[in-house]
Amino acid sequence: MKLLPCEIPGLLILEPQVFTDERGSFMETYSMERLAADGFHEVFVQDNESVSGKGVIRALHFQNPPFAQGKLVRVVKGAVWDVAVDIRRGSPWYGKHVKVLLSAANNRMFWLPPGFAHGFAALEEDTIFSYKCTNPYRKEAEHSIRFDDPDLGIDWGVDSPVVSARDLRASAFSNHAGLFSWEGELR
Numbered sequence: 001m002k003l004l005p006c007e008i009p010g011l012l013i014l015e016p017q018v019f020t021d022e023r024g025s026f027m028e029t030y031s032m033e034r035l036a037a038d039g040f041h042e043v044f045v046q047d048n049e050s051v052s053g054k055g056v057i058r059a060l061h062f063q064n065p066p067f068a069q070g071k072l073v074r075v076v077k078g079a080v081w082d083v084a085v086d087i088r089r090g091s092p093w094y095g096k097h098v099k100v101l102l103s104a105a106n107n108r109m110f111w112l113p114p115g116f117a118h119g120f121a122a123l124e125e126d127t128i129f130s131y132k133c134t135n136p137y138r139k140e141a142e143h144s145i146r147f148d149d150p151d152l153g154i155d156w157g158v159d160s161p162v163v164s165a166r167d168l169r170a171s172a173f174s175n176h177a178g179l180f181s182w183e184g185e186l187r
Helices: 032-037
Strands: 002-005 012-015 018-021 024-027 046-052 056-063 071-077 079-086 097-103 109-112 116-122 127-133 142-144
Touching (some): 071 079, 079 109
Antiparallel strands (some): 056 116, 079 116
């Protein structure tokens, strides 16, 4: 598995090796031992999966410390634009985002450590999105930022977004300053 750094340190794209033959394909999507050899030592405690129609935006979610989650995300079927927004006060990248195309065709995965808000836009019908989390879901720690916040300027790549009522009630990016602090450069 290749670990590729992103423009914002700490975010990683993971590219698994895919083996194909006349039967189909096989890939290892997670190996604690192999990733640890590359300095990746995260422990996952919960797996989640969602199915979304084309144009659905699920964004921008995170949990407060001490329940903050790191997420290793991937697409099982379909495709998404996956977005991570740096919400670590004092970070040189505070308020900046990275957008990565994840699809069943490219097999890429995306690692987001705690301190990033996360969301995605489904680009195909019946997109299956799967992710591993380093902390369990805690409703009382959950927060969201408006997907269309002008301070973030995210191009989700969809013409007519379908957004949940809850995500439409999300607050502005400026309301979340101070929940996370930048501790210095990651990986």
